[in-house]
Amino acid sequence: MRRLLWLVPLVGLPTAVTAQSSEFGTRGLGLPGRALSVRALGTSGSFALFDSTSSANPASIGAVPALTATFTLLQNFRSSQAPGQSVTGRDTRFPQIGVFGPVGRRPFTVGLTYSTYTDRDFSVATTSDLLLRGVPVTSYDTLTSRGGLNDLRLATAYRGLAGWQFGIGFHIITGSARTDLRRSFSDSGFTPVHQRAEISYVGFGLSGGVIHAIGDHLGIALAARTDGTARVDRDSTRVNRIGLPNTWGAALRWTPSSRLSLAAEGSYRTWSEADAALVAGGGTGAQSTKGFSLGGVYVTDARRPSRRPIRFGVHYAQLPFPLVAGDRPSELGLALGSGIHFTDSRSHRDVASLDLSLEHVWRREAAGYREQAWLLALGVSVRP
Numbered sequence: 001m002r003r004l005l006w007l008v009p010l011v012g013l014p015t016a017v018t019a020q021s022s023e024f025g026t027r028g029l030g031l032p033g034r035a036l037s038v039r040a041l042g043t044s045g046s047f048a049l050f051d052s053t054s055s056a057n058p059a060s061i062g063a064v065p066a067l068t069a070t071f072t073l074l075q076n077f078r079s080s081q082a083p084g085q086s087v088t089g090r091d092t093r094f095p096q097i098g099v100f101g102p103v104g105r106r107p108f109t110v111g112l113t114y115s116t117y118t119d120r121d122f123s124v125a126t127t128s129d130l131l132l133r134g135v136p137v138t139s140y141d142t143l144t145s146r147g148g149l150n151d152l153r154l155a156t157a158y159r160g161l162a163g164w165q166f167g168i169g170f171h172i173i174t175g176s177a178r179t180d181l182r183r184s185f186s187d188s189g190f191t192p193v194h195q196r197a198e199i200s201y202v203g204f205g206l207s208g209g210v211i212h213a214i215g216d217h218l219g220i221a222l223a224a225r226t227d228g229t230a231r232v233d234r235d236s237t238r239v240n241r242i243g244l245p246n247t248w249g250a251a252l253r254w255t256p257s258s259r260l261s262l263a264a265e266g267s268y269r270t271w272s273e274a275d276a277a278l279v280a281g282g283g284t285g286a287q288s289t290k291g292f293s294l295g296g297v298y299v300t301d302a303r304r305p306s307r308r309p310i311r312f313g314v315h316y317a318q319l320p321f322p323l324v325a326g327d328r329p330s331e332l333g334l335a336l337g338s339g340i341h342f343t344d345s346r347s348h349r350d351v352a353s354l355d356l357s358l359e360h361v362w363r364r365e366a367a368g369y370r371e372q373a374w375l376l377a378l379g380v381s382v383r384p
Helices: 038-042 058-063 271-280
Strands: 068-082 085-093 096-102 108-119 122-132 135-159 164-185 193-214 218-226 229-234 237-243 246-254 260-269 289-298 310-318 330-343 350-365 369-382
Touching: 038 310, 038 330, 038 350, 038 369, 058 108, 058 135, 058 164, 058 193, 058 218, 108 164, 135 193, 237 271
Parallel strands: none
Antiparallel strands: 068 085, 068 096, 068 369, 096 108, 108 135, 122 135, 135 164, 164 193, 193 218, 193 229, 218 246, 229 237, 246 260, 260 289, 289 310, 310 330, 330 350, 350 369
């Protein structure tokens, strides 16, 4: 394990970066994913704990009225700056897929979702001045990683009386990062080095949540999740275990009129559970994080509220894996979104929907790392 993890400190000192994903995903387990539908992304996550097609709260799927399949496409346009260097990039992701539906006429709903847990795609080039056999030599290193962790959730929810919904979810966390290191030297007397490895992870989690509607204008949502530890294998050989976070979230929704709904959400994740294993492997460790979001939905057509609503929101989140030990990376985002539903002319029920969101994100760390990204998401929902 140490033969591979000694590469980790190189990632924090890039002199040139060509990343498939964010430079803030080059440390630890990568950049944490946001298991949200496009509708929730349009409000910057403020409605996530109430949204039935997001994976933030298993109780939320209790609001699904009929069998529904959802698919999310995310296009990322990014500009990253490191000390003395800058680079632009783009990538396409499929961060959320789900199938939900009620169980007959019973007050139960089940759902299966597949979402991004962390993203660790990058390529980093570095140079280092070394002293080998008493001779000063410059090394040129390229470290590439492809992969990340994914979250497969099976959830069920119960629709109780008096506006209560309860839910529980079972999670399988799995994935891998395929790494490739190439090192050459300014002195041709030293042989170039090439090393490959595949680091895979397997873990299990449990989540629970509740939603309560207080009258027609107010709602509260609570969610909790524990992911325990993940098994770490290097090229199919067990090498370690790493702690995964516990998560707590709470949200408040207020509907002052038939045209406007507002929501506020806060969360806390104990990513510091992974700190000991990452530091032991030569990394910069991990820190627990807080996140907050505010947003709303404005209905443009009171008779057809699902037709082109205006969604908006802002969020702030701390990131768990610093590029430089002791720093605190963070993210700020502004979002807008809308959508349209398609109705069957005979049954007058919704049969499909298209949702669109656009988010501008700023990421930063005190050591001089900056990043801006435009995130364009398209969501498709079908009710057969």
